Amino acid sequence: MMNLYFLMTFLFLAVAGLTALDAALTSWTIIPWVNGLRWLRVHFITLGALTELLFGLLPLLAAKRASLPKPRTRLDIWLLLNAGLMLLLAGIPIVNQVLIFVGGTLIFAATLLLGHQLYQLRPANRATLSLPNRFYLTGLGFFLVGIIVGTGLWLGWSDVLAIQVPIEVHIHANNWGLMSLVFAGLLIELYPRVMKRPFHWPNSLNKIYWMMSLGALGLVLGPWFSSLYFTVPGLVLHLSATIWLLLNIIKPVWGDRAQWAKPGLWHLLTAYFWFLAPVLIAPLIILQVPGFPGAGIEANAPQALIYGWVLQFGFAIIPYFARRLFQPEAEAALGGSWLSLIAVHVGGVALWVSIFVENGGVWHGLAYGLWTIAIMPIVVELWRILHPVFGDEHVDTAVSPTD
Numbered sequence: 020m021m022n023l024y025f026l027m028t029f030l031f032l033a034v035a036g037l038t039a040l041d042a043a044l045t046s047w048t049i050i051p052w053v054n055g056l057r058w059l060r061v062h063f064i065t066l067g068a069l070t071e072l073l074f075g076l077l078p079l080l081a082a083k084r085a086s087l088p089k090p091r092t093r094l095d096i097w098l099l100l101n102a103g104l105m106l107l108l109a110g111i112p113i114v115n116q117v118l119i120f121v122g123g124t125l126i127f128a129a130t131l132l133l134g135h136q137l138y139q140l141r142p143a144n145r146a147t148l149s150l151p152n153r154f155y156l157t158g159l160g161f162f163l164v165g166i167i168v169g170t171g172l173w174l175g176w177s178d179v180l181a182i183q184v185p186i187e188v189h190i191h192a193n194n195w196g197l198m199s200l201v202f203a204g205l206l207i208e209l210y211p212r213v214m215k216r217p218f219h220w221p222n223s224l225n226k227i228y229w230m231m232s233l234g235a236l237g238l239v240l241g242p243w244f245s246s247l248y249f250t251v252p253g254l255v256l257h258l259s260a261t262i263w264l265l266l267n268i269i270k271p272v273w274g275d276r277a278q279w280a281k282p283g284l285w286h287l288l289t290a291y292f293w294f295l296a297p298v299l300i301a302p303l304i305i306l307q308v309p310g311f312p313g314a315g316i317e318a319n320a321p322q323a324l325i326y327g328w329v330l331q332f333g334f335a336i337i338p339y340f341a342r343r344l345f346q347p348e349a350e351a352a353l354g355g356s357w358l359s360l361i362a363v364h365v366g367g368v369a370l371w372v373s374i375f376v377e378n379g380g381v382w383h384g385l386a387y388g389l390w391t392i393a394i395m396p397i398v399v400e401l402w403r404i405l406h407p408v409f410g411d412e413h414v415d416t417a418v419s420p421t422d
């Protein structure tokens with residue numbers, strides 16, 4: 020059965036490119052601002068491209084790890100996720116409470132079912148979960164929190180739940196919880212295979228799991244109770260775990276020129292620069308340093324994080340997994356291109372510059388223009404992988420799981 024999630028990932032990646040272009044053109048006042056597109060732009064990437072990818076991928080990886088047969092695509096989960104997404108895409112820009120409630124609920128249900136499926140996909144004789152699955156399931160647990168808070172943003176749930184800074188709880192649960200943990204699990208699965216070597220400290224991975232999970236919890240509870248007693252330890256734990264994981268990856272390949280001669284590894288690792296950037300700036304906001312544009316940062320930094328980190332991580336892994344699934348005979352190389360690498364980073368710099376200068380519109384537009392350019396080669400790469408499978412010519416091509 021064709022993996023429909025990959026088709027949706029492709030669709031949303033292409034749309035993400037179009038809406039980045041729109042942001043460039045509106046910032047340069049070439050076309051008028053379209054209200055509500057900001058939410059769509061971020062969520063085309065987070066929910067559209069990446070969540071679709073994860074829903075399609077995680078059961079395959081879990082089954083493979085457990086030496087179980089390849090699971091069929093669960094159409095019930097696929098429908099719940101995509102129907103929910105459609106309702107949110109319609110409902111959030113116009114703030115229609117019924118659409119938001121139903122959309123959020125459907126995605127919540129899809130996530131629960133995916134979690135259940137993953138939990139079941141373990142070797143028959145093993146009661147405990149594998150390490151990657153623990154990362155994934157914990158990540159999905161944070162996603163459930165992120166969905167509840169995100170759905171409730173316009174429904175008054177934050178008051179009921181006594182959440183002090185709801186938008187931050189939403190972003191933290193999804194970024195430091197869902198995405199961080201799932202990305203870490205994916206790194207653990209793909210690194211030894213792509214780089215053909217073990218981690219530098221293989222025994223550290225379990226500790227990294229605990230540090231990252233507890234760190235994410237602290238980062239969710241921090242804005243929930245508006246308390247630095249949660250945020251600061253959470254930040255320290257999460258950050259140390261991430262740096263430890265990255266060193267685990269960088270040290271073994273440090274002197275291996277062949278690996279650095281390709282853009283994939285650069286995408287994967289330098290994406291984390293944009294993950295760290297807001298963290299490095301955070302103390303200045305918390306301490307309310309005079310003259311420091313805290314409000315501007317809070318309004319804009321999430322976008323640099325999404326395009327620089329989440330999307331760029333996707334540049335490396337989306338084509339990688341698509342190739343493994345649809346072109347099992349091809350070498351499983353990370354995706355990406357040098358043009359994307361340069362454009363996505365210069366775009367991130369331009370976005371941060373736009374926060375600090377007067378009349379930042381030009382820089383803001385430049386950031387989105389560059390991000391549009393960055394996305395295009397990836398869309399083309401993915402198209403080349405998917406087209407023979409989904410196009411008319413080879414509809415019947417048997418898609419088998421890779422080794």
Ligand code: HEM
Binds near residue numbers: 122
């Ligand atoms: C069912 C799932 C989700 C719902 C209902 C939802 C809902 C929302 C809402 C209502 C906002 C506020 C928009 C505004 O203030 O104008 C928001 C912002 C945001 N969400 Fe989500 N979201 C969901 C999933 C995600 C995921 C998976 C991520 C992944 C990281 C994410 C990241 C963000 C970010 C970064 C922002 C801030 C955007 C900005 O300030 O530009 N969301 N979301």
